[in-house]
Amino acid sequence: MSDKMTNSFRSYVGLDDQDLQNTSGEDSITELNPRILAGEVVIAEAQNVLMFAPVSEQKHGKSGTLYVTNFKLSFVTTDDRAQEDSLSQQNSLLAENEVCLSNVDIVYQVFGDKKKKLIPGSNVSTNKVKGIYIICKNMRVLSFSFKFSPVGHGKMLTNALLHHAFPSRHHLLFAYDYREPYYYACRHLTSMYRDVEDWQNELENSKCSGWRISSANRNFEMSFSLPMWLIVPESLPDKQLIRAASHFQGHRPPLWVWGTSEGAALVRMAELHATTTDRTQENIMLEQVRKSHPGRRVPHVLELSREVPTPKELQTSYCKLRELCTPETIRQLWVQDSHFMSQLELTRWLHSVSLCLCKASEAATHLLKGFTVVLQESEGRDMCCVISSLCQLLLVPQYRTLVGFQALIQKEWVSLGHPFSSRLGHVLRSSSERSPELLLFLDCVWQLLQQFPIEFEFTETYLTTLWDSAHISIFETFLFDCERDRDVAAKDPQNPLILRSVWDWDEQFSEARDQELFHNPLFRRLSKSSVSPLSPRCGVSSLQLWAQCYYRWLPPLEIKRGGRVQVEIITRALAAQIQALNQGSEPVLCCPQPGVVGSFFPFGQSGFGVNTGAAAVALLGSQLTLNTSFLGGDGLDSQSLLNAPD
Numbered sequence: 139m140s141d142k143m144t145n146s147f148r149s150y151v152g153l154d155d156q157d158l159q160n161t162s163g164e165d166s167i168t169e170l171n172p173r174i175l176a177g178e179v180v181i182a183e184a185q186n187v188l189m190f191a192p193v194s195e196q197k198h199g200k201s202g203t204l205y206v207t208n209f210k211l212s213f214v215t216t217d218d219r220a221q222e223d224s225l226s227q228q229n230s231l232l233a234e235n236e237v238c239l240s241n242v243d244i245v246y247q248v249f250g251d252k253k254k255k256l257i258p259g260s261n262v263s264t265n266k267v268k269g270i271y272i273i274c275k276n277m278r279v280l281s282f283s284f285k286f287s288p289v290g291h292g293k294m295l296t297n298a299l300l301h302h303a304f305p306s307r308h309h310l311l312f313a314y315d316y317r318e319p320y321y322y323a324c325r326h327l328t329s330m331y332r333d334v335e336d337w338q339n340e341l342e343n344s345k346c347s348g349w350r351i352s353s354a355n356r357n358f359e360m361s362f363s364l365p366m367w368l369i370v371p372e373s374l375p376d377k378q379l380i381r382a383a384s385h386f387q388g389h390r391p392p393l394w395v396w397g398t399s400e401g402a403a404l405v406r407m408a409e410l411h412a413t414t415t416d417r418t419q420e421n422i423m424l425e426q427v428r429k430s431h432p433g434r435r436v437p438h439v440l441e442l443s444r445e446v447p448t449p450k451e452l453q454t455s456y457c458k459l460r461e462l463c464t465p466e467t468i469r470q471l472w473v474q475d476s477h478f479m480s481q482l483e484l485t486r487w488l489h490s491v492s493l494c495l496c497k498a499s500e501a502a503t504h505l506l507k508g509f510t511v512v513l514q515e516s517e518g519r520d521m522c523c524v525i526s527s528l529c530q531l532l533l534v535p536q537y538r539t540l541v542g543f544q545a546l547i548q549k550e551w552v553s554l555g556h557p558f559s560s561r562l563g564h565v566l567r568s569s570s571e572r573s574p575e576l577l578l579f580l581d582c583v584w585q586l587l588q589q590f591p592i593e594f595e596f597t598e599t600y601l602t603t604l605w606d607s608a609h610i611s612i613f614e615t616f617l618f619d620c621e622r623d624r625d626v627a628a629k630d631p632q633n634p635l636i637l638r639s640v641w642d643w644d645e646q647f648s649e650a651r652d653q654e655l656f657h658n659p660l661f662r663r664l665s666k667s668s669v670s671p672l673s674p675r676c677g678v679s680s681l682q683l684w685a686q687c688y689y690r691w692l693p694p695l696e697i698k699r700g701g702r703v704q705v706e707i708i709t710r711a712l713a714a715q716i717q718a719l720n721q722g723s724e725p726v727l728c729c730p731q732p733g734v735v736g737s738f739f740p741f742g743q744s745g746f747g748v749n750t751g752a753a754a755v756a757l758l759g760s761q762l763t764l765n766t767s768f769l770g771g772d773g774l775d776s777q778s779l780l781n782a783p784d
Contacts, residue, residue, distance in 0.1 A: 172205050175231065182205070184204045187291075192691055193694055226739075231612065240610065242303040243275045245270060248271050261297050269282055305565055313614065323644060347401055354380055363619070373430070382423055385420070386407065402431070404529060443516055458487075531672070540596045552621070555619065615639055659712075
């Protein structure tokens, strides 16, 4: 087949009126309203819109009204199922056919069988917009037709979307308009690392000597991107620390993040300014790190910039992966399926996952041998977050619990200044560089879950939900580039921002229904004496593609009434029975019965009732039986997308 076929775009908006089928059975829909949150307002609406199922050969769509608010893109239809009857994850902030504006990445205007990429902030001039095609940051794809909408509705809604989904400053994000009361529930569970007590506890719990807490950055005067409290070598005076910091990019000198009772420390630091040729200050700082070790051992320095992807390289890799996982038609899916593994290799995504796991394992090995490890990159805010977090996951059982994992992200990513706003594209700025380091980290953690299924308290559903939550413009956790920006926003005299943490899961989900799926039924807490570090297999041949996260928006790839999720449901049922027997009560199950849901549970597009067509059904039936792993250990030599683990 020709390469042109892989770029083909199948549109329904150019079909004749008699070819389009309205599954809702309504000729005109004008009285449909979205659920509105406190502080949310409707910006634009388009009536009689058709929403099409992703990767479908059918000519039918769900008919309803499409809205743009200051928070979301919302499609409301008369045939929406009652929320309590849905087996999918139920988010109290976003319904099944809604996406947060911060999740919108690319908007195309559709012309028959062609599409044109629209520029954020621009205006569509034509009065008759026939359809739009939207790609989200979490790989969800949305397709709408305005063929039956009143004239001007499509244009008005598209222009509203282009302006409100790509804000130029933080004050335009919905977090500033949200008026729901907030009670800071997570403060009793997850350490936020904004108070000196959290850093003090971290240092004391590690029993790592030779380090102290410094207030040199108390008012963010030394570095905008670092927290107010820093852990630095005990023999290093604050004046010398401040003087040395000015020689490092982002004013980020070597800082302690974790250590062992034997004195080995995990340290993060930036590189010197690119124009600096004199390395005296760097050598002085590394000497201070060496002196902080009880045995005065020379630290092992990992120069990450030389071996792991740059933000630009990682973004390129992600875009290729997303293109591979978001085929527009069944026909394109067939073409990609014939050489999927070679295309996956070209994305270099699993190669980046492998590199991160290797570097984390290398750091963990040196720490276990009693050597201090220094992680160094440009500003120490990107791959340092990934490698440092993974290293601690391998070594510290506490960080493999759900609350401990959240504290780890709060410390290594939020407090130490990963530029979430820039990397996730929450605010549109020419100077910002997009890059999904957070997704790369979550993918690495998912690989560890596959290799060590009883060592983690949380599940892949939790990780997928966390990635989705990073694109909701309510939680400050992922909205800013550093703690200083959060502090300034919270103290704004004109419009102070309420800092809502993503770790307060009650804000989004029912504790009994959805949050229960965050907990691994196989997890068992062990005593410290019986816990050993994790030693993962890091080679690409040992890795898998994260099906739940990357495939869930592709209905043809879901295994109906099958997949590993069935094993998890049975495991949960057994765990509930055991707990009930121990307590002398009846077992309480929060999961459906085995065989009721598909392999992407609790995600997916089941609400569409999608019929993927005879071709797709035949494809599933013939090749999903080979669904084992990428290893090919049982002699299989297929390069099918559908052979990836479910």
